[in-house]
Amino acid sequence: MRFSGWRIVREGLTGNRGWRPHWRTPDPKPEYDIVIIGGGGHGLATAFYLAKEHGLLNVAVLEKGYLGGGNVGRNTTIVRANYNLPGNSEFYSHSLKLWEGMEQELNFNTMMSQRGVLNLFHSDGQRDYAARRGNSMRLQGDDAELLDREQVRAMVPYLDFDTARFPIYGGLFHARGGTARHDAVAWGYARGADARGVDLIQNCEVTGIDIAGGRVQGVQTTRGAIRARKVGIVVAGRSSQVAALAGMRLPIESHVLQAFVTEGLKPCIDHVVTFGMGHFYISQSDKGGLVFGGDLDFYASYAARGNLPMAEHVMEAAMTLMPMIGKARVLRSWGGIMDMSPDGSPIIDRTGIEGLYLNCGWCYGGFKAVPGSGFSFAHLIATDRPHAPAARFRLDRFATGRGLMDEEGTGAQHNLH
Amino acid sequence: MVELTAQTPWAALLPVTAGATGLSAWDPGPMTALMPYRGRRAALSEAMQAAHGLGFPDPGEVTAAPPLRCLWTGRGQAFLMGGPADPGLSAQAALVDQSDGWVALRLEGETAPEVLARLVPVDLRPAALPEGRTLRTLCGHMTVSITRAPEGLEILAFRSMAGTLVHEIADAMRLVAGRAVLG
Amino acid sequence: MRLSCPLCGERDRREFTYQGAAAMVDRPAPGATTEQWSDWLHLRDNPAGRTRDLWYHEAGCGAWLVVERDTVTHEIFGTALVGGDHAD
């Protein structure tokens, strides 16, 4: 069923009785060409692009819970392509282009809102780094603008320019960045993949990966064995466990990242704004809630919930940066499980096992990567060659030291990001 | 010859009184960090007894032989205060002068624990922190040492942060006093 | 979240700095290969369940701790000083 304003009118006039399932509920077949483990944003996008770009239709996505129940449904919905380092820079640039065509590609309104991302800086040193990053973005063909304090004031006058502990020196503005309706991204890709024949199988947990002669044979699941020529692992938050089924140890630690939303408010924040002296980033959803987040809670966790110290840090950052939101009330907090890689950048690569592919390590940047990751992972699985924009996301970079992507400069080892 | 004068910038900020609490500065005098070498804790404690009449404190403990006191300040570390350390102790422990490194405040009054409860994530009520006990913790975003003395709660913090420390405690005092008015 | 420091007693998580898997204590011996070093620094068991990891009582006594806990429930089973009781 094609969605459009006319369809809504027609259904509305006939009692809304014509709506059909957005995806089927198939039983797993005994064999597929390709099995994607993980029905989150990345896995669904991978399946969609396998079908759309490579004509591979005999594909199943296995999801242990419900579609989009992982990090794609529990993030702060920010989309951007404002990275500095080679690898990240070209990948997110490609991903942003896919975002820009997503609604038409999926015939599903994911509410991609290019309202602009403003990264504030608070010292000369931060300005220099923002300039370096902005130049990388421009070089990549993406937009970036270096704003001084007065330009920032004109754009976001509600910040505390006068009494804040860390004064605002200026900002790096990325106009094409913005937000999207996170759940809709998962649903849109699910619907698109399903429409092309991909089997989306929910409540199906993978319990084993069958390997023989160094080659993947299929998977064992709670709904029986499934044979497959190729298997892609894309299960942020469970990467180490699923990889262990194939005997692999990953350079991943799992951490919890909290996010928050306030009660609905009339429009007051029109951009995505990030603080440079603490961990705080915020935007306002179309429903009116202020959606914001901070840093990891900083301890290994699979609990999808956090503790108060980081929550308080985030609120304190909010109060020093934009005290006008003080009377907004936090309605809900939640946590996502982040695949933290040593250098803070992801992995899309083959493994030592033929036919087994790995997509993990998105740290806290996975949402904006959804289309690019799905596109590149599909390319890798379909062709056995890395997709150029993701070619640097190699698993062996930690062993070789080549192409480490430590954007923050805090260290290419665990627990420093 | 140049004459250097001693200055304590926080002197101008204190004392502060609000409601039932008073905040003042005190001079801890010479302070020496005592850090026993490997396996020498007992020997250090004996040497301290001989030289000063007090022992090396257990975690959380204060030992005293007026005017000297020795505050436990961390893993393998205590501060001798109120007078210089006997140089002979250096056979058993690393001795490092800490004088001047710390601002020393005292918070007096029955509601002092209530005031610090605005800033400190540890129970400081007398039952939890009786006289003669000390601890390391946070006060707001600053690391501090807090000790219960007969006069009140003593707070040691980095000298450079004295302004913030005074400001934040004074603020908490005013909020607690403001609540008291509400009844 | 609250952790029991062997020296300071039970304290709020905000006094501690986290440093990851306790396997970091077992540093490769001199002469280990680069691969061994790389595996030690990068690869992790990352269990969903019981684990041992490192915490530093930064705003307290300055002790490094090994904490045994559960990454799913956040239950804490025990804490011990790194390097043992060499000088407390």
Next chain:
Amino acid sequence: MRIDGMGRVDRARVLGFTFDGRRYQGFAGDTLASALLGAGVRLMGRSFKYHRPRGPLTAGSAEPNALVTVGRGARAEPNTRATMQELYNGLASVSQNRWPSLALDLLSVNDLAAPFLGAGFYYKTFMWPKAFWEKVYEPVIRRAAGLGALSGQPNPDRYEKAFAFCDVLVIGAGPAGLMAALAAGQAGAQVILCDEDAAPGGRLLAEAEAVDGRPGADWTAAQWEALRAMENVRLMPRTTVTGAYDQGSYGAHERVAQHLADPGAAPVECFWRIAAQRAVLCSGALERPIAFRDNDRPGVMLAGALRGYAHRWGVAPGRRVAVFGNNDDAHRTARDLAAAGLEVVALVDSRHDAENRAGDVPFFPGHVVSRAHGRRGLSAIEIRGADGRRQRVAVEALGVSGGWNPALHLTCHLGARPVWSETLAAFLPRADAVPGLRPAGAVAGALSTTSCLRDGAEAGRAAAADLGFAAVLPAIPEAEDAPGRLRRLWAVPGRGRAWLDFQNDVTVKDVKQAAAENYASVEHMKRYTTQGMATDQGKSSNIGALAILADATGRDIPQTGTTTFRPPYSPVPIAAMGAGAQGQGFAPVRETTSHAQSVAMGAPMVEAGLWYRPSYFPRAGETTWRAACDREVAMVRGAVGICDVSTLGKIELVGPDVGAFLDVVYTNRFSTLKPGRVRYGLMLREDGHVMDDGTTARLEADRWVMTTTTAAAGQVMRHLDWVQQAWAPGMDLRFVSVTERWAQFAVAGPRSRELLNGLLDAPIDDAGFPFMACGPVSVGGVAGRLFRISFSGEHAYEIAVPARFGASLFEALVARAEALGGGAYGMEALNVLRIEKGHVTHAEIHGRVTAFDIGFQRMISPAKECIGKALAARPGLVEESRPQLVGLRPLDGQSPLPAGAHLFAAEGAVTPDTDLGYVTSTGYSPTLGLPLALGFLANGRARHGETVRLIDRLRGAEVACEVTDPVAVDPDGGRLRG
């Protein structure tokens, strides 16, 4: 309307207030909602999507409808629940989400378009043309959405955060909570008793029933006083426990002074962090509605709320009332309302076999209310029998009861799922859901007041006993003990729209449509329809919605499951959780001993981490910072400059094994350093990249002092503690920070020794104090330390004195420097001086560079192990193609070289693939008379002398540069040693 003779408000104290500009009167003890109802106002808000007129559904914190803005100007509080806001004299409130007025809201046109605005409609449209989303559709949607508005001004109120500690935390001061606190308190445990309400008692305030032979409210007051008299019990009314966290940590939100017109010096709100050994959850239960056509009309409310308004506040939405329920408790409402003198025109019970327990009221067993009439206020209901016959009955108020849901939210905060009880037709908390927390009373499924009292007492006793207190069960007062019965009914079938989530306008049809579209998981349904995502988080609607989803998908409720309850239980202002941080409070300020004097000299102070350092010291006639900076650089190069360097981390290390220890943490060897000497050292992280650099002085055989950069001081201390405790426990050394103990000043320039010799009690000379020497000195009788080290590249020293003498020494140094043609210099000059010398700071050692990159590969001693050495040898970290530290100068001798620019070959395309590097630091060198920069360039060391293009597209710069050695001034170091 007010009901004569009812309510516990103080009718002697009349309070004036306004709503939407109109003046009203209420009484002390009223909430805003009860006062408005008392004044005959039923319409208090508009719904989110269809802008439907709404009145209060509840009498408490779960209120979805009656949200208003309270207060004026910057103090305005949007989205305040009128049902929780205590009335005070002069309270000003306005309605929200309507234009131009509450009664006439133009956006209620949405309601007419409802057939087109069903579940998820926006995912299916607004996609064409592509550019219209941000420009047209989204702005319209955003303006229509949202509820109240923030003032847009900085928050002028005061907030606080606090910590509290207890043995037993009792959450909720209803019958169960009061008994729990009493039991634990009498046992001697430290008890904290929190309740979200201003007054204790919970449901007892809303009932007529007796406890211990007294009215419930009187019994409550007596218990409260008894608890208040106990020293070990702390009572916290107006305090909502908002979240359960690990190891007995709880968050709680106290509305300290929101019930007052003027908070005075008190905080308006406080966010508590409570650490409790045990907790007893006595949060009670929340009534749930039954969905039927147009069940959202103002005047339709939960039956318990209707009863509560009558008993506690003596108000009702109208004189003619009806009650509709599926359980015995609805009968109590009808009975009580009739006893209050209201005209109960119908008691409608969906159970055909129900017996009338309400007395002499028109009783409709086996009937349902199938429709409500009256747009801005309920005017009539339609009652439908099992045979389908309908009758219309005029009413002004309808109480609806679909049963009660235990308020078990906190038990789910650590991830536990509740358990469905068929008997109670409700979810119950798992007993072990939160370690140390026991649910008691209605939240645990206790149905009668007596069982709540008993359960609470037992839970309080058990909690105390668990902690070793000798606890006995207090006497259980006599109270009502009639368990109610219930037969499930979630929605009345029929045409039209029946509301589940009132605020977000989610109807039964929406849930069914979601199921039809295969949003069959309860999480999918929630997210697709927005059910339960409003400000009440579905407190009254979630269970009904999932029951309808279960039905629509052919599953039972346990199979369908629930969505996740997450903190906070009720919303908490950002200002409360972030209290103290507004303005300066976000991070401590660190001031050097020269701070006041630097400010007095007119120096702009800039942040350096937590520290403030002087940027430059302007002099008369200098109109720009550059003028001052150039002069200060020239001063240092030509005479002598003074700079406070106390912010650098200083760690004193003592013991026989310090040298060996330093050999482990530094790449280069320190064990060979002689006493009285200083050495520059480089530290790596284990991943082979540079962590920090600095000098370490060996003051005596066993006494050393290490300096770190200002930025990395904490990190280095943590690292040293780690290395010693984890890997070197056998080494005999101890260390402690002495950063704060010493005030330290750089005395730099050709006349530095001359200056010092006029100051020190004993003069120094080059033989006694050569480059990289250190030793004790005396200044005016004060023992200090002197280091002959140089960041500027000049003959220079750093002198340290105990901090109390810092200000005085700075003054003396500056005065003497000025007499010698020099003076104080700030960060700007310091930066230029070090760029001229090619010295790195964290602009260069930014975490991604190796010793190889900055040309210090040979500082990694081949003869010993050190941290980071093994992995620094990875092939990718020592490749010539890596960006390497270089100096840059413009070919034209004058173009500025902006930091952050990228570097490209002199000719050729400018693409990511041809990117050769970037500029890290820049400044104008008055010494050389041209701009200089440091940067990283691929294979840079082999390119000295080549020309590269510096391109900065952000600022429109393109400059041809010569690549040079990083050291631009005095490359052979003659000035250092001279």
